[in-house]
């Protein structure tokens with residue numbers, strides 16, 4: 001791993017809480033690592049496990065999924081489904097040898113700009129420890 | 144297992160007005176093959192077989208029937224389908240009912256309590272398959288192979304299929320008619336192959352699965368044979384968006400295998416069919432058992448035992464574990 005390795009993190013944020021939370025962090029000028037690429041989804045329950053797989057295949061070194069706190073979901077219960085599914089996915093990926101440090105999930109509400117910063121810092125730090133993801137990255141075909 | 148009784152019961156079922164056909168097993172064309180058979184009249188029932196070679200899970204056929212649009216004015220055939228099931232197959236039927244894949248009142252479950260089936264691969268290794276069909280029967284604890292008028296005793300601990308070593312429900316969990324006496328559940332083998340992998344570190348696991356997944360030829364047999372992989376619009380066949388590329392390489396194979404295992408988490412009833420049919424001998428059962436164990440231990444759910452249950456991935460409990468959440 002080179003000295004100045006910067007991990008690539010893909011973050012799936014729910015429209016109603018975490019995306020607004022990240023936005024708040026921005027408007028309040030909270031500094032957080034710039035390794036995060038945000039993809040806005042309507043609900044954390046909308047995140048298909050294949051999003052995570054695809055992100056890792058296509059160049060992400062870590063994935064973050066963030067939604068509203070349990071009980072605060074805009075769609076009442078989407079994040080409960082997400083929690084169950086992503087918990088399973090994490091176990092499965094760990095079982096096939098993907099470092100659990102590459103996969104995080106968090107609850108960040110629209111008013112938690114500072115929590116967002118902490119979450120990102122932790123995600124980036126752990127992904128940095130895990131190093132560049134080689135695993136099942138899609139390789140360019142050399143014809 | 145009393146075959147006469149099975150055939151008699153089956154004959155009584157198929158002649159019923161409200162029954163379309165009965166799906167069962169019959170002797171295959173050679174060696175240890177057993178073929179599925181669709182019995183439509185009483186005479187066909189004479190072919191039926193239930194022996195330690197009847198590994199296949201016939202519940203797959205319940206959802207395989209193509210539902211073509213009906214010509215105007217024509218009534219749909221609402222007759223029931225009868226099905227022979229072992230313990231594991233009955234769990235597949237139950238899970239299908241839970242998911243509304245089939246309606247309970249459209250199937251007649253003919254339960255056959257199952258003392259365990261043989262691993263035909265191991266059997267063929269020791270006693271090579273011949274051009275003509277051979278028979279295997281249960282004999283107390285063990286199996287006997289009947290071939291060329293010779294009887295060979297097959298010790299249970301050598302030839303019992305892996306899924307049966309780990310089987311918790313040898314007696315059908317649902318059945319309308321039961322043929323034969325319930326069997327006494329046995330002590331499970333403690334080696335399920337999962338802990339062995341969990342004992343490895345991340346690099347070793349990665350190496351292990353890289354070797355396994357790289358062998359996959361993406362024939363999708365594992366999907367097609369699975370009684371619970373019946374999505375009409377499977378994510379693997381989708382081109383727009385293409386969720387899983389069709390290229391056969393380690394990256395796409397991993398995405399595919401994870402997707403398959405994930406889609407079956409909390410649904411797989413561990414009938415072992417996927418692993419049995421895989422031409423590349425990928426230990427799919429280990430993935431399935433790993434997920435089944437997590438679902439059982441962490442979420443207290445076991446698929447395919449309660450027809451009234453909520454589907455695992457389409458439900459939640461407010462206190463599901465969330466120790467992994469930041």
Ligand code: SF4
Nearest residue numbers: 369411412414415417
């Ligand atoms: S995934 Fe395999 S073991 Fe599980 S239900 Fe399907 S065929 Fe059976």
Ligand code: SF4
Nearest residue numbers: 372373374377378406
């Ligand atoms: S792999 Fe997934 S999408 Fe395809 S049939 Fe199985 S459960 Fe359905």
Ligand code: SF4
Nearest residue numbers: 359360362363365421
């Ligand atoms: S049956 Fe085996 S080789 Fe075929 S797609 Fe499934 S895992 Fe791959």
